[in-house]
Amino acid sequence: MKDLYMPLFAAIGETATEEFTLGTVVAQTGFNAGSHRSSQTFDAVMTIAAKIPRPSDMPAEYASKITGLRACVGTDFTCQRRAAKSIVDSLTKP
C-alpha cells in the first residue's frame, strides 16, 4: 500500500492541479477512516491534507466543506469520514 501511494502523491505534486490532489485526499481520507487504516500512509495523507491551502477559485460550497475536512485532522475517524462523504455527496449530486 505504501509503495503504491507514495510515488502517486509524489507524481501528483508535480503534474496535476491542486484540486485534483484535494480530490484524492478527500477520497483517501474517507477510505482510511472507513477501514481504520492508521498506518504511515494515513499519516502521510493527513499531512498533505493539512498543508493544502484552500483553492482560491473553488466554489464556496466545496471550499467550506474542505475546510471542515481539514478541521478533522487529528480528530476521530467519524469526523473525517462524514466530512469526506459530505464533499463527495456534493460532487455527485445532479
Add this chain to the structure above:
Amino acid sequence: MYRFRRLFAAVAVGLLSIAPVAAAPRDDASLVDAGRSLGRAPLIFHDARTCAPVVRIQICIDDVSAYFGTTDGNARLGAISGAGPKPYDRLLAYITDGDPANIDPVLGWANVVRAPKSDDAREGQLKDAGIVSTLIASANGNASNQVPAFPPTFDAAQRPASDDPDLFSPQDRALLVSLGAADASQGTFIIRKANVEAVTAAASSLAQHADTRFPVHAAPNFRYDKSPAGYLRLGVAFATVLEYFELPQLATLQRAVRSSLQGCRRATTRRAVRALMR
C-alpha cells in the same frame, strides 16, 4: 339529490383509495441491478470494509436495506447466536462512520437471513442472474476453500427458468436452475470445495454475459469538466479507483473500475491521468 351526489363522491373516493394500484413493470437492466445489489449484501456482511470507499457508503446502505426489505433487520439478525444487541443498526453505523467497534464479525459467517424473493418468474430469473454474477463470481480464485455460507437467495428451482432466447445462454439458465435446486434441497446455500471451481467458472461466464447486456453501474457517474469542481471529482475518482484495487474480493467492482478508468481517460485531464498511471 345533492346529498346523494356527495354520498356518491365519497364512496367513489373511498373505492379509489383501496383499489389496487398496478406496479410499474421494471426493465430488465434494473432487475439485474437489483440482483447485483442483493448479491453484494452478503459480501458486506462478510467484510464491511468493502464499504470503505466514500463513494460506496450510500450504495452499501441501499444494498443492505434492500436485502432486508421492509423487515426489522435488528430482529432478524438478532436471532443469530452470538450477535450483540441491534446488529443491523451497528452494521449501518460501521458503514457510515467506520467504527470497527460496531461491526459484529458473526454476521459474515452465521447469517441465515434470506433476501426477499420475487413472485414473477422472469423478474426472479433476472435478479438471480444479478446475484450470481456478483456473489458467486466474486469467489473466483477462492478454490482453496469452499465459498462461505452466504445466505440462500436463489429461487430459480421454484420457478422454471424462462425459455426466452434473449435471456442469457442455455448454460447460464442451467446454472441458475442448478443453484436454485441446491438451495431448495440443502436449505443453506454452500458451494462445496469439490465443485467450487466449476461453479465459479460458470458464474463468471454468466457475469460476462450479464455485464455485456446490462452494464454495471457500481460507482457514481462523475461529471468531469475544466472547473475546480471537475478536477476535484477527477481526484476523488482516481483515488477511488486505486481503492477498488485494494478490494479484490468484489469482482463487480473490479469490472466497474475498468469503466471508471475509461471515464478518466476520456476526461479533459487525460494527459495528467496517463502520467500518473505510468
